Amino acid sequence: MDSDEHGRVLDPERDTAALKALTHPLRIQLLGLLRQDGPATASELAARTGESSASTSYHLRVLAKYAFIAEAEHRDGRERRWRALHTVTSWSNETMESSAAGRAFVSLARRRQIEHLESALVRHETDMAAGRLGQEWVEPSGISDLMPRLTAGSLTELWETIARKLEELTARDAEDPRAAQVVLLTAGLPLAPRERDDSTRERDDSTRERDDSTREQDAATAEDTAHEGTS
DSSP states (O other): OEEOSSEEEEOTTTTHHHHHHHOSHHHHHHHHHHHHHOOEEHHHHHHHHTOOHHHHHHHHHHHHHTTSEEEOOOSSSSSOEEEESOSEEEEOHHHHTTSHHHHHHHHHHHHHHHHHHHHHHHHHHHHHHTTSSOGGGTTTOOOOOOOOOOOHHHHHHHHHHHHHHHHHHHHHHTTOTTOOOOOOOOOOOOOOOOOOOHHHHHHHHHHHHHHHHHHHHHHHHHHHHHHHHHO
């Protein structure tokens, strides 16, 4: 495991147990909530997730065991408060691809990110409608679903460019009171060309045969018409 206060990098070989512990939808959700909203108790997180306090308490202890979270300062002595130890969890896709556990985690994490986008959209629309966000946020807010053609090298360069620019802007706006938390979810998922199945090819062949037959009939009709016109 490589980590600092900003991020934790998971390795499927060195962090097998931690990776397995994190491969659970509720644990990923709890960790995300602690990162997004700050320290919370098991009861507070239970209310946000619709789970029981016993369930969230158990999963929080598992996250703490593998150093994803730790106890925070308590407001009182009645219940533990938990805080995230890092702002982001990252990994090498190539390394994760080498193990079944790594592949399962990446798949689960990506689907959780899609769920996060859905919940963030609902919250954003509600906040805008209620006036909790100013009108200056109307124009820059949005989601795009562009589908450019890129090489693997260009996609890698795009990721690196986004990361550098985001780091620059985050540092610039760190102390600006006008700044707000922004859910920025990016995706780069190459798609292979669609392969036509046998039934499609058979239909195409059948269509070509009918077209050929039609052209032959049209040619014969034209020829007959020509003969009729000269008789």
